[in-house]
Amino acid sequence: xxxxxxxxxxxxxxxxxxxxTYCNSSTTLSNIxxxxxxxxxxxxxxxxxxxxxEVKKQKRLTFQFGEAKKNSSLHITATQTTDVGTxxxxxxxxxxxxxxxxxxxxxxxxx
Amino acid sequence: xxxxxxxxxxxxxxxxxxxxxxxxxDMNHNYMYWYRQDPGMGLKLIYYSVGAGITDxxxxxxxxxxxxxxxxDFPLRLELAAPxxxxxxxxxSSRWTSGRVNEQFFGPGTxxxxx
Numbered sequence: 426x427x428x429x430x431x432x433x434x435x436x437x438x439x440x441x442x443x444x445x446t447y448c449n450s451s452t453t454l455s456n457i458x459x460x461x462x463x464x465x466x467x468x469x470x471x472x473x474x475x476x477x478x479e480v481k482k483q484k485r486l487t488f489q490f491g492e493a494k495k496n497s498s499l500h501i502t503a504t505q506t507t508d509v510g511t512x513x514x515x516x517x518x519x520x521x522x523x524x525x526x527x528x529x530x531x532x533x534x535x536x
Numbered sequence: 537x538x539x540x541x542x543x544x545x546x547x548x549x550x551x552x553x554x555x556x557x558x559x560x561x562d563m564n565h566n567y568m569y570w571y572r573q574d575p576g577m578g579l580k581l582i583y584y585s586v587g588a589g590i591t592d593x594x595x596x597x598x599x600x601x602x603x604x605x606x607x608x609d610f611p612l613r614l615e616l617a618a619p620x621x622x623x624x625x626x627x628x629s630s631r632w633t634s635g636r637v638n639e640q641f642f643g644p645g646t647x648x649x650x651x
Binding site for chain 1: 578
């Protein structure tokens with residue numbers, strides 16, 4: 426079945442440094458979504474990418490969807506302590522009714 | 537709109553006990569999901585439903601049952617609780633359109649401990 430791999434598992438940065446997490450699927454995706462989960466909270470939707478090669482920005486966050494629609498990345502520029510949390514990617518195949526979540530990247534930002 | 541609500545927030549069960557985790561959404565979403573999240577781990581899909589009266593197994597369905605009698609409600613039943621079912625349970629809902637799953641809205645979660 427479809428698998429979504431996410432790396433790294435953990436990242437510890439100093440405030441102001443950049444951060445990137447990568448997501449790879451074993452199969453072609455129809456769309457990919459990114460979620461953020463704060464410690465003790467629930468996942469919250471950030472964005473959805475649908476088109477091959479798509480790039481979307483939300484303030485300091487940049488999301489990319491690969492040309493083959495099998496990989497994606499989330500880049501945060503100049504991290505802040507409010508960025509702390511776990512970032513999950515979730516892929517949906519053309520025939521799927523559910524999302525396949527990666528295991529997430531936990532980001533720790535120290536001031 | 538309240539979004540997705542889950543009850544209870546916390547529960548401690550003894551081995552062999554049963555319970556039902558409640559989930560309700562008021563967004564008229566056709567798709568609903570149950571996930572479990574173990575400490576430091578990702579989300580594993582237990583069951584999902586594409587509409588009232590239709591349910592299907594996810595990645596880890598053993599030990600659980602679901603029903604979907606209405607669009608709004610999607611309860612998760614644990615029949616014989618085991619320590620391996622200690623986890624945080626999230627319910628989610630989404631709209632499915634044009635061949636893809638859209639944004640999922642998550643409830644606040646139920647933290648379950650089985651002793």
